[in-house]
Amino acid sequence: MDGYYAFMLVATALVLMMTVPALALFYGGMSRSKSVLNMMMMSYGAFAIASIVFVLWGWSEGWGGDGAGNADGNIVNSPFDMFGLDGVGHANYIYVLFQLTFAAITVALISGAIADRVKLSSWLVFVPIWLTLCYFPIAHNVWGGGWLAQQLAKGSTFAQDYAGGTVVHINAGVAGGILALIIGKRVGFMKDPMKPHNLTLTMIGAGLLWFGWYGFNVGSIVFLPDNLADPTLFSGQFQGETGVTFMNTTIATCAAMLGWLLMERILHGKATSLGAASGIVAGLVAITPSCGAVDLYGAIAVGAVAGALCAAAVGLKFRLKLDDSLDVVGVHLVGGLVGTLLIGFLSTSKAPGGIDGLFYGGGLSSLGDQTLAALFTLVWTGILTTVIALAIKYTIGWRVDEEAEVEGIDFDQHGESAYDLHTSTSSAGSSGVLAASTVAPKSEGANA
C-alpha cells in the first residue's frame, strides 16, 4: 500500500505538470507572438481557480466520499456535504489532489478554442461556473457512482472511462466548440495568416504532456474491494494493471503520431512537426478512456484511428467557418469520441476492464454503454455551456476591443510583451532607463 501511496504522490505532480506548464507551452507555441502570454495565462489562471474551487465544493459535488466516490446514484451531489473537504481524512487528501489536477486541465483545455480574443477577467469568471455546472456533475455521473454509472451498470456491461474520455476530453471538446461559436471569430480569421509563432514550444509542450500522461492514465487505477483487503491480490492488480495501462498509453501515442503524419502527408504533401505534436496529443486523448480496456493490438488501432481521424477533422473548422483556434474540437472532441466509442468494439476481457466488445464476441452491450456515456456528456455540457457562455456574453462580455486584439492581447490584458529581441534598442537601452527614472510608475508602458 505504501508503494501505491508514493506512486500517487508522483502521479499527482505529473498531472499538475500537464497544465502548468505543458499545456501552456503546447498552446502558447501555436498562438501568435502577440498573444502567447495571454494564452499561457489562461492555463495558469485556470489551474489556480480550479484548485480553490475543487477543495471548497468540487470534491463534494463530484465525489462526496472520504477519498472516493459516494456511489449515491444521484445525478448531482450536493456541493455543501463536504464543503472545504469536511469529512475527508488527511491520508486521503492525495486522492482529492489527484482529481483536482484533472479538473484543472479539463477546463484549461477549453482555452485553446478561444485564443487571442477573450478578456482575462471573463475567462476567470467562466472557469469556476463551468466546473460547477459541467465538470463536477459529469465526474459524479461517470466516476463518482452517480446516476449514469448506476444506470449503465444494470446491464451485462458498464461504461468504461479509465481516465477521462468523457469527463475530460469530450467535455472540454464540446465546451470549446460552443464557446468558439458564441464568442465568435478572431479579427481576420480565414483572411490573415494566423500561423503558430513558435513550434519548438509546442513540441516541448506535447512531449511534457506525454510524460505527464503516465500520471494521468496509470494513476487512474481503481482497486477492486477484495484486492484492497489482501496484500498479495493488491500488488497483483497494481503491477498487472499499471503494466497494461503504461504500455497502452505508450504504443497508442506512437501509432497516433504516425497516423497523423501519414494522413497529412497524403492530404497536404508534407509530414510536419506540428502534425507530430498534434498526433501525440490525439493518441493520448483516445487512449485515455481505453487504456484499461484494450490489449496491445487494440491500443495500436485506437492510436492509429485517432491520429488519422483527428488529422482529417482539424480541417473542418474552415469549412464550418468556426474559429476553434487551436482545434479543441478536432483533437479533444474527436479524439475523445474515438477512444470512448472504440472501446465498444476493441474492449477485451483479457484487459483489466474485463469486458468483451463487439470484435471479441461481447455483442453490442459495451458499445451501447459507451455511446450513452458519450451522449450524456455531449448533451449535458452542450446545453449548460451554451447557457453560461450566453450569460457572460450579455453581462460582462467576452471580448477585448477589436483594436486591442489586432495590436496584441498580451499588451492589452497584461501590459507585457513576450519577446524582447532587439538587443540595442530594447528596454535595456538608454531610452528605457530614462523613462524608468523620470516616469517610474508607468515605465512598463515605455517598453511596448
Add this chain to the structure above:
Amino acid sequence: MKLVTAVIKPHKWEDVREALETFGVTGMTVSEVSGYGRQKGHTEVYRGAEYDIALVPKIRIEIVVDDEDTEDIVGIITKTAQTGRIGDGKVWVSPIETVVRVRTGDKDSAAL
C-alpha cells in the same frame, strides 16, 4: 560617390562578401529583410490550413563607393549572387552627396 544597394538570396551572402573583400571593399552594412518580387512567396501548411507567405527572406547589402569602383562592384555582386533562377534579387545605384567618418571627421573619399 555612389550608394550600391543589393538585395540578394540569403545563401549567396557569404560568397558575395568574400568576393567584395577580395576586390578591396573594407566595409558594408547588412540587414536581414523580407519582401517579394516576381518570385512571390511560398505556401506553408499548419494542421491543414494553407497560408500564402507573401514575404521571402532576403539579405540587403549597402556599400558607399567611389564613382570609379561602382561598375566593378555592381558586376561582382551580380556575378556572385546569380543562380539564374527567379528570385535572385536586384542591385541598384544611387548618388551620395557627402560622407563623414564619425571617429575622425574625415570627409567623402577619405571617409570610405
